[in-house]
Every structure is written in structure tokens, then in C-alpha cells.
């Protein structure tokens with residue numbers, strides 16, 4: 001298992017937003033995290049990335065306990081969520097932005113100042129990432145001029161530049177027109193198999209098409225984890241989404 005959470009609990013005052021959440025993400029996972037509004041999905045992602053600290057429980061990345069590890073160090077170790085490009089680099093081109101992240105990663109690895117060749121390598125790597133996401137043609141345009149769906153792909157490109165083992169996507173297609181969001185998820189599905197992906201998504205059609213497993217969160221707890229077909233047929237899930245029987 002590349003990522004494992006063990007009995008994660010988190011409360012805001014008397015509000016329990018994570019109740020004993022234990023999940024396991026294997027290499028190559030394409031897992032969806034679903035649940036009604038306020039179920040605690042974003043909170044759970046924030047707990048995994050380190051933006052929030054759990055009250056109890058453990059988080060393990062590649063078997064190592066990272067529960068007390070800082071956010072930046074988690075990224076360095078391969079646990080990344082998408083960046084918010086709209087607030088970060090709107091005037092830079094995707095190529096410039098992704099190259100910055102690649103150089104930052106290499107600097108931390110102590111290699112950035114080695115030679116001019118490493119700059120060329122960084123640019124080539126960035127090109128490769130952007131091509132992989134279908135962004136080669138817009139690589140040299142200011143990011144703010146890109147279509148919204150393309151901007152969301154740049155966010156994923158920035159995350160890929162950190163060389164993640166685990167990629168966390170909180171509604172990666174939010175605000176993107178329906179036809180473009182399916183395309184965006186095609187790209188996510190075709191990412192290298194050594195990357196495990198956990199994504200939050202509200203559109204069930206997308207979830208059922210692209211997730212290998214679905215984790216259903218209700219009131220801070222895991223209601224069930226199963227395949228899309230099993231989740232579709234589960235009466236408890238239907239009940240939750242029809243809004244009956246749950247307070």
C-alpha cells in the first residue's frame with residue numbers, strides 16, 4: 001500500500017468531521033471519494049496532506065509514519081495535491097510554471113546548481129509533462145489565456161512536476177463544462193500506473209466511469225468502500241443520496 005490511514009479522527013469543537021477513517025491506496029489506484037455536502041471529504045484530504053492535524057490516528061506513506069510530518073516534506077516524499085494555478089502563476093506560461101516546480105524539486109535534492117544542462121533537463125521534463133496532458137500547443141501561452149479546463153490541467157501538471165506517488169485531487173473538474181470534464185478525467189485515468197490517485201468528484205457519471213474503487217463518506221465516517229457497480233446497487237448509498245433516513 002502506498003498510502004494508508006489508520007483510524008483518523010478529527011473534531012472541530014464538538015463537530016466530529018473525521019470518525020475513525022481507515023483507508024488504503026495501492027499503487028495505480030484511481031479511487032473516488034464521494035459523499036453528501038459537509039460529509040468531510042475536503043477535511044480528509046487536508047488531513048492527508050498535513051494542512052490539518054488529526055486528533056488521533058496515523059497516516060503512513062510507503063509504510064513510513066508521516067502523521068507529524070510537515071506539508072512541504074510530505075510533498076517532497078511524494079504526497080501531492082493539486083495547486084491552485086489561478087492564484088499562483090496566471091501571467092506565466094505553463095512551461096515556465098512547471099519548470100519552476102521542477103527546478104524547486106531539484107534544488108531541494110541539491111542538484112539545481114550543478115550545470116546549465118540541468119536547466120535544459122528541467123525544461124525538457126516540463127515539456128514532457130505538458131505533452132502527456134495534451135497541453136503542448138498552449139505551453140508558451142500565458143496561463144490566464146487558457147480555457148478553464150486547460151488551466152485545471154496545468155494544476156495537475158504542476159502536481160506531476162513534484163513526481164508524486166500519491167496525487168490528491170479535490171474536485172479537479174470544478175467549474176469545467178461537462179464535455180471538458182470527461183476529457184480531463186480521461187487524462188487523469190491515463191496517468192502513469194505508478195501514481196495512486198484519490199479524487200473528490202460530485203458527478204456520479206464521472207465517478208462511475210473513472211474510479212476503480214469508490215469510498216463513500218457520510219458524516220465524517222466511511223459508509224463503505226466498493227467498486228462502482230457495488231456502490232450503485234447499495235441501498236445505503238441510495239438512501240444517503242435520496243436524503244432519507246439520515247440526520
Ligand SMILES: Nc1ncnc2c1ncn2[C@@H]1O[C@H](COP(=O)(O)OP(=O)(O)OP(=O)(O)O)[C@@H](O)[C@H]1O
Nearest residue numbers: 012013015017035036037038039040041042043044
Ligand atoms: N476549519 C473548520 N472549522 C470548523 N468547521 C469546519 C472547518 N472546516 C470544515 N468544517 C466543517 O466540517 C464539515 C465537513 O466539511 P468538508 O468541507 O470537509 O465537507 P465536504 O464533504 O468536503 O463538503 P462539500 O462536498 O460541500 O465540499 C462541515 O460541516 C464544515 O462546515
